[in-house]
Amino acid sequence: MSRLKQYLEFNREIKRLISLYNASLYCFPNQGKQIKKSINEGEIEPMQKIYLNGIEEDKFFLAGNAHELANKLRSGFSKNLREITLIRAISALEVLLIELIREIFLHKKYLFHTGQKIEFSYGELLASDSISNIWSKVVNKECRKLQNQGFKEITKYYRNSFLIDFNSSKTSTFKIQYIHDIRHLLVHRLGKTDAHFRHTYNSQNKTIVLSEDFFYESLLDIINFGKFVSFSVDKLIASPNSFKIGNKNDTISTIEVKILDELSEKIFQSDFSFISGENFHLLGDIVNKIEKDDAELKINLCGPKLVVRDYIKILKVYQKNQQIEILSKTIKTKEKITQDDIDKIRSNVNKFDLTEDELLDLEKKVGIKKNMIKRILSELKLEIQNHS
Template identity: 25%
Template sequence: MKSQVMPKEMHKTLRKQKPLRPYRLLRIELRRMRHLYDACLYTFSTTNSYLDAQLKAGTILPSSKIVVPDTERVLAWSPIELLERMKRTYPEMLRASLLVRAVSHMENYLVDLLNEVAARSLTPFKSQDKIVSFSQAHLLSFDSADQLRSHLIKSECRALSGKGFRDFEKYYKRHFNVIFSQAKVSIEEIDGVYARRHLLVHAGGVIDKQFQKKFAPNAHPGQSLEIPEDYFLQSLTNLEILAEYCSARIEVLFPKKDDPEPPAIAQFIDEFLEQLSKAAKKVSSESPMLISWFGGVFRTRELLDAHFGDNSSFHIDEVSHSLNEILVGKKRTGERAIQWLVCGEKAVVGPYIAYLEYLSRRGMLEEFEKHTVQKQTTLLKLLSADRSATT
């Protein structure tokens, strides 16, 4: 890892401001992966000790078949086989799988950060040399300039999804003046992590000549790629360092403005003001409240109907929550298009927003806009006062 001093403005941002939401979500995922890895190693070690004790006591024989409890699935044809796999094979497979997952989350983070920038400023996306073509029918299908802008940003995100690390590096430098090499981590090391992910996903983990020449000079083509524990853990750390730098840099270059709600959203909120007031009073005064407006186009009509059905739900830490718990109002604007408003505890609404972003990344939401009602608005002050008085 190379040593480089972070600019003073970056330190100030990280110290005084809450990190951007995309970065916080990525950080949570990376740390969950570390905990999962450690938990699996602990389980392997405990199982090893148990099997050794059973073999010494004669409770099980070296030829005993190991079956998954309450099933007929054979885990291993002997305890010796299972012991050997838990010492090397399973930890190696686990590291490889988690490394692939970590890079996927990093790619999603870098795309989500584009949406964060777009919500603050459209200037970086106004490339004079880029021509966008629309058919007349498609252009006339947009109800407003906001919908058109949202479509263009989504197209930009889709075009960047699935790109290599160096493509992201060039894009961020050109459009945002976010230079990855200024982060406190070697960009070559990050590039190597991406290259290993590519090898694992597209080549079955078999080293080719190109990879060997650039990243593994001591290996040889045809050899299976190995992910040592220290490399795996350092890779998670390196990804988090780069993500933290990008988040802080975006915060400096594109500071968030507490602008009033756009007229169309303000009108929507006003239409459901009575329902919103009732929903706000149900939130405990001790719990942070979050009010969010959404506009979306689902991939199919059936997906839209299912999302807003009576049984629609989402999960938070394996606990199911009904959408109706937080749904204030909705207005259908097309066969697959809808606008809706939610209000509830931040601990519930926040994960719901993350769930919608997941649907957007998977293409189930073809268009997706979100807008959080600012805490500075008179509306939210009145609602907060009402619920405090009620409780």
């Protein structure tokens, strides 16, 4: 079972809904029989309106008379309960899909690097206590947009951004979309179908019909689909970061240092800030990983050339002041993969292993160097293997 808190909450919600529905089917018919018995024995007036706990207020209304209530209870209000339960169940799945995006952002921010723009006022930026406030606005905007666009756009988003293909699930995405559309009609048209729905699903019904078999089957589909997506996200989060996306060439540096003065440890914290050129930066902006072994650190940096070199200059100042000792240092520049590059390759290839001739043809077509194409294909292949 996935240990993601979002999946556990989803699973608890679905179980509560199933218990509520089944408990209603268990209790209501027996109560209906009891009311009929009371009518036959003259214990209650059959034609009087029935109110909860005998409180004659509209908000406590149960039925127009005892016979009506008995009939409703004997059928278990089953039709209405199935509709309400399915509405909440598919909504729980939608919440899960959106909340998992937030979880991925927490662990894999590089997957969200795109050319999209987002506006901030001076006040928002300057009032932010930390970069996390900015991150929150970015991911919240993305999630709100997807919530408004619906299941089809969420499907595309997972496939294009995370390489998680919902069609790989044993549960049909067509069925999940069908349940979404039923939910929409139940909420916005009280179950009355429209021409678009009837055409899409080849139905002649003027209203939504939820049989008990279809209802239970749909709940199972929702459970299994939620489990599939959660497991896929689990694997994605656990997989190593295969590549970072950006718009500039990366400078990659590995530095080994020995700490001589505990006061110098602050420069190795992710929130350590410094100036490069005219810009403020945090060490967390450029650090990939820091490994510590007693007083020795191994730091892997990746970022714009000027920023990486300016941070190294800071290390040299601390070394000059005998607060740290630089044991080794390597620097190399690597052309960075951009989101535009990835999108071009995805839309023009349907396999990962290309011949030299195919690579050359693709190089001319998309305007990306052959070696870069190989890197992108290799990294995309690795991503998919990590998910499978």
